[in-house]
Amino acid sequence: MALTRAAFDQYMVPNYAPAAFIPVRGEASRVWDQSGKEYIDFAGGIAVNSLGHCHPALVGALTKQANQLWHVSNVFTNEPALELAQKLVDATFADKVFFCNSGAEANEAALKLARRAAIERFGEQKNKVISALSSFHGRTFFTVCVGGQPKYSDGFGPKPAGIEYFEYNNLEAFKALIDDDTACVILEPIQGEGGVVPADAAFLQGVRDLCTQHNAYLIFDEVQSGMGRSGSLFAYQEYGVVPDILSSAKSLGGGFPIGAMLTTAEIAKYLVAGTHGTTYGGNPLACAVAGAVIDVINTPEVLAGVKTKHAQFVDGIHAINAKYPVFSQVRGLGLLIGAVLTEAYQDRAKEILNIAAQNGVMVLMAGPNVIRFAPSLVVNDEEITTGLARLEMAIAQFVA
Numbered sequence: 001m002a003l004t005r006a007a008f009d010q011y012m013v014p015n016y017a018p019a020a021f022i023p024v025r026g027e028a029s030r031v032w033d034q035s036g037k038e039y040i041d042f043a044g045g046i047a048v049n050s051l052g053h054c055h056p057a058l059v060g061a062l063t064k065q066a067n068q069l070w071h072v073s074n075v076f077t078n079e080p081a082l083e084l085a086q087k088l089v090d091a092t093f094a095d096k097v098f099f100c101n102s103g104a105e106a107n108e109a110a111l112k113l114a115r116r117a118a119i120e121r122f123g124e125q126k127n128k129v130i131s132a133l134s135s136f137h138g139r140t141f142f143t144v145c146v147g148g149q150p151k152y153s154d155g156f157g158p159k160p161a162g163i164e165y166f167e168y169n170n171l172e173a174f175k176a177l178i179d180d181d182t183a184c185v186i187l188e189p190i191q192g193e194g195g196v197v198p199a200d201a202a203f204l205q206g207v208r209d210l211c212t213q214h215n216a217y218l219i220f221d222e223v224q225s226g227m228g229r230s231g232s233l234f235a236y237q238e239y240g241v242v243p244d245i246l247s248s249a250k251s252l253g254g255g256f257p258i259g260a261m262l263t264t265a266e267i268a269k270y271l272v273a274g275t276h277g278t279t280y281g282g283n284p285l286a287c288a289v290a291g292a293v294i295d296v297i298n299t300p301e302v303l304a305g306v307k308t309k310h311a312q313f314v315d316g317i318h319a320i321n322a323k324y325p326v327f328s329q330v331r332g333l334g335l336l337i338g339a340v341l342t343e344a345y346q347d348r349a350k351e352i353l354n355i356a357a358q359n360g361v362m363v364l365m366a367g368p369n370v371i372r373f374a375p376s377l378v379v380n381d382e383e384i385t386t387g388l389a390r391l392e393m394a395i396a397q398f399v400a
């Protein structure tokens, strides 16, 4: 008997509200559903499928590892984890890496490390966490409370203490909050879920300087902005502002679950044996895939391609907007792009998503007023043209 969307309502916890169709197959930037209908994928699994679907290098790495060694726990280390750690260290500011399975876990590790190091160095009072309003850092209870969107953290009982919030991109507001009791500051260089809002360069640099001044660790959450999405391997490299701790996930695994926390040797030393861990962290299958992901992405051709494709998307969206004016702004970096709905179409992003899917193109929203694009970093010209043409049909239908 064929499975249908109704099975979701019957068997699954209702915390998601998936689309009516069920995707069954993908290739590059195309996906097909149970009925054989084809979609161009500009959603990329919410900025995850960095190399599209079933990229040969990733399929090769996964199947090779699947025939070799699946799991040994952290009682032992393994070669794919060591290779991936070395690649991440070679490509970034970091000296040390901690592996986990998701973005939330990478941030959980980052926040725990920052507090631990701050408390050990300066005393118990140095535990304040500063975060931006509208930020999103994951759904574990600590990370969801650190995230600046109370709608996600309310209703679960008492929250951890010592977290304060300020308006993103507002350096004066940040200056008013940071003090010598601040353990860390966590920021997305480009707010993703909060509406695809890039940081102002002067703001990021100002935050960096104030963190240094107050001995507070600067954590960049690059779960969504990282692994090539900005046009640099990590967005901090695009801005030239270096964090103390960085979290990665999503695009790192290209669709295979993995997260990573990167930091310096000086900070890493506070997470001594036994202070933190996770069973699947550094899983050989995940690390083998991520090793192949970074090999493909961290090349001048792919990273330069992200910038070229950014321009193609932005031009295409502006061209649609010239015919059907629904957007007031197109913003973002690289292949993380947000198109903001005008006043006249407030709160209607979800409707556009649905009509776009009916027309054979998958896009995302980032809040109720922003259409978000997070396609494969190697989406090709034909896929971009076809997808944008389908989006234009969808928008025409939407405004009709």
Ligand SMILES: Cc1ncc(COP(=O)(O)O)c(C=O)c1O
Pocket: 101, 102, 103, 104, 105, 107, 136, 137, 138, 139, 188, 192, 193, 221, 222, 223, 224, 225, 249, 250
């Ligand atoms: C910036 C950012 N941080 C953290 C997360 C959480 O990642 P995960 O869902 O893998 O736990 C997300 C997911 O959307 C994200 O965009």
